[in-house]
Amino acid sequence: MLENTLPQLEQLIERIIDKNNQLQSKVVELEQQKSVLVDENETLQLEILENEGKQTQTNDVLTSLLGKLQSAEVVS
Numbered sequence: 001m002l003e004n005t006l007p008q009l010e011q012l013i014e015r016i017i018d019k020n021n022q023l024q025s026k027v028v029e030l031e032q033q034k035s036v037l038v039d040e041n042e043t044l045q046l047e048i049l050e051n052e053g054k055q056t057q058t059n060d061v062l063t064s065l066l067g068k069l070q071s072a073e074v075v076s
Helices: 002-075
Strands: none
Touching: none
């Protein structure tokens, strides 16, 4: 029985080691993807802030122009 059990155990250990190596490689790959996604997220957040600022400026300009148009209508 021991003659059969030992080779089976060795084979199982080899499979476990292979699977562990595969999982470690996958973890490294996922960590790299995460890093890229974190960078992309930060870039997108900065772009959103910039766009919000531009939108506020545009809104202010449009409000000012509208006020001037309304003033010009009242005078006419």
